[in-house]
Amino acid sequence: MSYLLRVELPDRPGSLGALATALGSVGADILSFDVVERGAGFAVDDLVVDVEPGALPDTLITAAENLPDVSVDSIRPYSGLLDTHRDLELIDQVATAKDDRLQVLVDGAPRVFRVGWSTVADIGRHGVYRVVGSSGAPETQAADIPWMPLDKPTALDATDDWVPPAWRELDTALAAAPLGTTGRVLILGRPGGPEFRPSEIARLGYLAGIIATVLG
Numbered sequence: 486m487s488y489l490l491r492v493e494l495p496d497r498p499g500s501l502g503a504l505a506t507a508l509g510s511v512g513a514d515i516l517s518f519d520v521v522e523r524g525a526g527f528a529v530d531d532l533v534v535d536v537e538p539g540a541l542p543d544t545l546i547t548a549a550e551n552l553p554d555v556s557v558d559s560i561r562p563y564s565g566l567l568d569t570h571r572d573l574e575l576i577d578q579v580a581t582a583k584d585d586r587l588q589v590l591v592d593g594a595p596r597v598f599r600v601g602w603s604t605v606a607d608i609g610r611h612g613v614y615r616v617v618g619s620s621g622a623p624e625t626q627a628a629d630i631p632w633m634p635l636d637k638p639t640a641l642d643a644t645d646d647w648v649p650p651a652w653r654e655l656d657t658a659l660a661a662a663p664l665g666t667t668g669r670v671l672i673l674g675r676p677g678g679p680e681f682r683p684s685e686i687a688r689l690g691y692l693a694g695i696i697a698t699v700l701g
Contacts, residue, residue, distance in 0.1 A: 487516065487535050488542055489563035489599065491679050494555045496528040504532075504555065507548045512537055516568040527554075529540070529682060533563055561678035563599075569595065571597045574690055580699045590671070590696055596601040598685065600675040601689040607669045607687075608633055616669065622673070625651040635670050638662035638690030640681040662689045666695030 494500045505515050534545065539662040546557045554613045568672040575593040582589045587605050594603040601622035605680075606613055615622075630646055641659035643652065648659070655676040661669050671693050675681070 490532045490560050493529050511544045511548045511652040519567045522682045534632045587617045591617050600673045602674045604672050634668045638686050662693035678683045
């Protein structure tokens with residue numbers, strides 16, 4: 486079985502190697518990793534690790550956090566490997582799609598941003614409505630989104646009144662970005678967290694801006 490770990494560790498030579506050794510000591514193999522964010526003396530990495538069936542995820546957390554200045558932000562089941570070129574692949578897929586290009590966008594966004602679901606929302610005559618949603622998007626929709634229209638990508642407060650209770654019960658981290666000047670927004674949901682890092686929000690904004698240009 487594979488898990489996706491988001492780990493904060495010191496940004497210095499040998500840190501990732503020490504982490505790999507620690508995880509290996511409990512029978513875990515790192516299959517792939519991606520640097521999510523770098524700051525003053527620290528890095529946040531996403532790692533896909535493979536463990537034996539029946540292994541407890543708590544052992545991975547304990548092994549990692551036994552290292553000095555290492556903390557695990559989140560851990561969740563995950564399938565596949567991390568591919569840092571998926572942004573470009575998604576842009577290409579949207580650009581070359583003959584029909585339902587927004588559907589192509591929301592179907593591909595969860596894999597790019599490692600989230601549970603994505604939707605595109607708009608404001609019509611009768612208020613906010615969902616234009617398209619990915620296969621994992623919740624059936625319960627927001628009746629009102631007071632921050633629309635949106636002028637820049639942002640991490641959303643999942644405790645605000647507009648958030649449906651079903652989303653809150655799953656502790657869903659939320660982020661959104663405008664699709665150009667259309668008034669539409671791309672919303673990402675990550676049930677169970679972790680919260681979106683500033684680098685992820687910036688990346689979401691860039692992608693949404695490019696996609697908006699592609700869509701015309």
